[in-house]
Amino acid sequence: MSKILTMVAQRLALGLLTLFVVSLIIFLGVELLPGDLAEAILGQSALPETVAAFRKELKLDLPMHERYLDWLGGILQGDLGRSLSNQREITELISGRLANTVFLAVMAAVISVPLALTLGVLAALYRNSLFDRGINIVALSSVSFPEFFVAYILILFLAVEWGLFPSISNVNFDLGFWERVYRVFLPALTLTLVVVAQMMRMTRAALINLLASPYIEMANLKGLSRSRIIVRHALPNALSPIITVIVLNLAYLVVGVVVVEVVFVYPGLGQLLVDSVSRRDIPVVQACSMIFAATYVLLNLTADVLAIVTNPRLLHPR
Amino acid sequence: MKSIQELESALARGQLTRRQFLAGTTALGFSTAVATTMFERTVQAATPKKGGVMRVGIGGGSTTDSLDPATWENQWIQLIGWSSQNYLTEVNGKGELVPELAESWEASPDAVTWTFKLRDGVEFQNGKTVDADDVVASINHHRGEDSTSAAKGIVDPIENIETDGKNVVIFALKGGSADFPFLMNDYHLAILPSKDGKVDATSGIGAGAYIVEDFDPGVRCELKRHPNFWKSDRAFFDAGEVITIGDVAARTNALSTGEIDVMDRCDLKTVHLLKRKSDLRVEETSGTQHYSIPMRTDTPPFDNNDIRLALKYAIDRDAVVQTILRGHGTVGNDHPIGRSNPYFDTGLAQRTYDPDKAKFHLKQAGVETLQIDLSAADAAFGGAVDAAILYKEHAAKAGIDINVIREPNDGYWSDVWMKKPWCMCYWGGRPTEDWMFSTAYAEDAGWNDTFWKNDRFNKLLKQARAELDTNLRADMYGEMQLIVRDEGGVVIPMFANYVFAMADKVQHEEHMSAMWDLDGLRMMERWWFD
Numbered sequence: 001m002s003k004i005l006t007m008v009a010q011r012l013a014l015g016l017l018t019l020f021v022v023s024l025i026i027f028l029g030v031e032l033l034p035g036d037l038a039e040a041i042l043g044q045s046a047l048p049e050t051v052a053a054f055r056k057e058l059k060l061d062l063p064m065h066e067r068y069l070d071w072l073g074g075i076l077q078g079d080l081g082r083s084l085s086n087q088r089e090i091t092e093l094i095s096g097r098l099a100n101t102v103f104l105a106v107m108a109a110v111i112s113v114p115l116a117l118t119l120g121v122l123a124a125l126y127r128n129s130l131f132d133r134g135i136n137i138v139a140l141s142s143v144s145f146p147e148f149f150v151a152y153i154l155i156l157f158l159a160v161e162w163g164l165f166p167s168i169s170n171v172n173f174d175l176g177f178w179e180r181v182y183r184v185f186l187p188a189l190t191l192t193l194v195v196v197a198q199m200m201r202m203t204r205a206a207l208i209n210l211l212a213s214p215y216i217e218m219a220n221l222k223g224l225s226r227s228r229i230i231v232r233h234a235l236p237n238a239l240s241p242i243i244t245v246i247v248l249n250l251a252y253l254v255v256g257v258v259v260v261e262v263v264f265v266y267p268g269l270g271q272l273l274v275d276s277v278s279r280r281d282i283p284v285v286q287a288c289s290m291i292f293a294a295t296y297v298l299l300n301l302t303a304d305v306l307a308i309v310t311n312p313r314l315l316h317p318r
Numbered sequence: 319m320k321s322i323q324e325l326e327s328a329l330a331r332g333q334l335t336r337r338q339f340l341a342g343t344t345a346l347g348f349s350t351a352v353a354t355t356m357f358e359r360t361v362q363a364a365t366p367k368k369g370g371v372m373r374v375g376i377g378g379g380s381t382t383d384s385l386d387p388a389t390w391e392n393q394w395i396q397l398i399g400w401s402s403q404n405y406l407t408e409v410n411g412k413g414e415l416v417p418e419l420a421e422s423w424e425a426s427p428d429a430v431t432w433t434f435k436l437r438d439g440v441e442f443q444n445g446k447t448v449d450a451d452d453v454v455a456s457i458n459h460h461r462g463e464d465s466t467s468a469a470k471g472i473v474d475p476i477e478n479i480e481t482d483g484k485n486v487v488i489f490a491l492k493g494g495s496a497d498f499p500f501l502m503n504d505y506h507l508a509i510l511p512s513k514d515g516k517v518d519a520t521s522g523i524g525a526g527a528y529i530v531e532d533f534d535p536g537v538r539c540e541l542k543r544h545p546n547f548w549k550s551d552r553a554f555f556d557a558g559e560v561i562t563i564g565d566v567a568a569r570t571n572a573l574s575t576g577e578i579d580v581m582d583r584c585d586l587k588t589v590h591l592l593k594r595k596s597d598l599r600v601e602e603t604s605g606t607q608h609y610s611i612p613m614r615t616d617t618p619p620f621d622n623n624d625i626r627l628a629l630k631y632a633i634d635r636d637a638v639v640q641t642i643l644r645g646h647g648t649v650g651n652d653h654p655i656g657r658s659n660p661y662f663d664t665g666l667a668q669r670t671y672d673p674d675k676a677k678f679h680l681k682q683a684g685v686e687t688l689q690i691d692l693s694a695a696d697a698a699f700g701g702a703v704d705a706a707i708l709y710k711e712h713a714a715k716a717g718i719d720i721n722v723i724r725e726p727n728d729g730y731w732s733d734v735w736m737k738k739p740w741c742m743c744y745w746g747g748r749p750t751e752d753w754m755f756s757t758a759y760a761e762d763a764g765w766n767d768t769f770w771k772n773d774r775f776n777k778l779l780k781q782a783r784a785e786l787d788t789n790l791r792a793d794m795y796g797e798m799q800l801i802v803r804d805e806g807g808v809v810i811p812m813f814a815n816y817v818f819a820m821a822d823k824v825q826h827e828e829h830m831s832a833m834w835d836l837d838g839l840r841m842m843e844r845w846w847f848d
Contacts, residue, residue: 278728
């Protein structure tokens with residue numbers, strides 16, 4: 001057990017280092033973009049002297065490394081700073097958006113994970129049957145289309161033609177839980193269609209792989225039923241690759257939803273990030289990117305730990 | 319023959335008299351009794367009714383927006399501004415300047431000193447009464463050396479502001495300006511409540527029809543009717559919701575599924591499909607919004623007027639209006655004054671596509687063929703890149719080889735516009751000639767994007783600004799339109815209409831202001847549900 005703890009600690013330290021490098025890359029990247037916040041905010045109507053006054057007020061006239069260190073210092077004290085553009089607390093700005101994004105991700109996960117596992121197990125069970133081929137074709141085609149296309153098809157049928165769900169996910173915090181679920185259903189369904197294929201295919205492949213091993217043959221010879229063999233004997237041993245795929249897809253549900261958020265006008269973190277990049281609001285960009293990076297790092301770590309817990313042999317690499 | 323629906327909707331919009339309506343319906347075979355009932359029903363619908371929650375989907379809006387009027391830039395925040403704030407003056411549906419918070423105003427004979435008398439007893443949303451000190455503080459918010467206000471250029475001509483009692487404000491200008499009351503209608507110059515000479519610019523409190531309840535920039539803004547709003551015949555909705563929907567397809571879907579009641583900026587490529595939906599209405603207003611192609615007249619070859627004329631003759635304006643605007647606009651005449659401007663010169667001949675004349679001017683400039691770069695990006699306006707490519711095709715017939723350079727949308731206004739010698743651009747336009755010319759054509763203007771200097775023009779500009787006689791002004795502005803058309807550094811191929819769509823239950827007065835989109839962006843205050 002202590003070995004696992006050491007590993008977790010090591011990974012965490014490595015994760016922090018990654019985050020630091022990410023923050024540097026982000027800062028330099030945004031710095032390289034043409035124009036700055038003063039110009040972006042004032043737009044076409046910017047007079048040179050107004051831009052200069054604006055820059056001074058926002059401290060954009062300071063050298064780059066000073067601004068970076070200033071921001072890093074704040075972060076280390078748990079202060080994300082204020083948005084340059086409208087002086088709102090970034091923590092406050094982000095928390096609502098993050099909650100929205102997480103809500104959508106959780107909802108998509110609640111639909112997609114059980115669905116993918118069930119379909120994967122069934123596909124392995126009825127390998128090469130019509131059913132297996134059918135769901136493979138459906139899953140692979142839905143993952144092959146770009147997200148916005150899937151989203152528009154769903155909108156066309158479920159919102160415009162049949163009027164079952166709203167075409168935009170206009171949510172706020174005054175809504176009741178079920179009303180929220182209703183309004184978020186279409187984007188969640190879009191995400192489900194995008195991620196389910198990979199998880200399902202991995203489940204199926206891992207199971208089929210195991211079905212050829214001697215102990216399954218033994219179970220077969222004992223006369224156990226096929227479904228009992230798969231669920232009781234094969235599945236626990238196939239968990240570690242499946243968990244990795246599921247967790248990586250969960251990370252995608254949090255950080256990869258920008259397009260879906262735009263199509264459904266969903267006020268999540270992705271839209272905030274896009275907005276802030278186009279307006280050069282660097283503190284907000286950094287904060288969002290850090291949250292995304294941290295999500296990835298943490299979920300990856302979780303995946304590793306879970307994989308090892310379900311398969312302790314991985315602790316002793318040969 | 320018109321259908322009954324068309325007759326009814328024309329009547330609802332006040333385009334028909336009772337007699338015309340009855341004649342039309344009986345012609346369609348309805349009995350007089352039925353027609354009369356129909357008339358009454360429709361007229362009833364045309365009378366404003368209170369109630370309902372208006373939900374508007376707007377293409378602009380960003381997380382970085384704030385309630386400080388000095389930073390207002392996009393359509394989302396402007397709509398919220400026009401809903402929650404009042405100004406000294408107002409432009410009504412017919413484009414006329416009418417009093418708002420000011421009850422009346424008068425100028426000294428040289429138009430240098432302007433005295434505004436304020437309306438009595440108007441209340442801000444926080445209960446404070448609007449007085450002269452508020453006006454002074456609100457305008458001063460944009461003035462001064464360190465001003466970061468986008469309206470700094472507009473208030474720069476003000477030398478001094480003082481009050482005379484509770485209800486009178488006196489502006490002393492640096493020079494005469496006959497249009498000064500018009501400038502006081504600029505959307506930045508909202509009258510905010512003040513304390514000790516300073517305004518609280520970010521609270522969102524104003525004297526307008528709706529109170530900002532919940533402000534979530536980049537997402538939505540919720541509005542609630544101001545119970546003590548001073549205009550008795552306005553502000554019919556109980557509440558409003560202004561939602562940012564950047565994607566035009568999402569906006570269109572939201573309208574067709576009833577998620578919103580009004581959308582701005584319809585997709586011109588699909589608007590004919592939208593028109594087929596019976597429960598929706600597509601409407602448009604034509605104002606001063608125009609698409610321009612400014613050349614830097616301080617850079618060769620654009621410093622030669624013959625080259626500029628050659629380029630002006632080398633674009634087929636009708637084709638551009640049909641292709642890029644799908645007919646939702648009018649051809650431009652290489653000057654920025656629109657048909658809705660008061661001194662638009664109707665007598666000025668329209669420039670048309672003429673490759674031979676273009677060739678002639680090239681010869682005058684001493685060249686046979688011309689090769690030039692044109693920078694374009696859709697940041698300038700939707701379809702700007704397509705327009706540039708069309709232009710390339712048209713100009714080829716005149717021996718002009720336009721090399722279209724596609725620039726990134728990001729940073730277009732800081733890196734391309736006013737930097738590259740020739741690029742695509744747009745202007746929302748201005749309600750008065752002086753405002754438009756002094757913003758982008760005067761030699762010392764901050765946004766003189768053609769870097770154009772014309773002595774006669776600049777002299778006329780100063781003269782006309784201080785002139786109070788409307789006939790003389792009309793002559794001067796007419797001549798200035800001619801000078802810009804023939805000597806200016808800009809190709810203005812088209813004026814674009816504002817095209818928006820709404821649910822059928824949304825009603826408005828007969829005339830809509832064309833100064834901005836959506837009835838001068840005052841729809842929250844002016845429209846109603848039937």
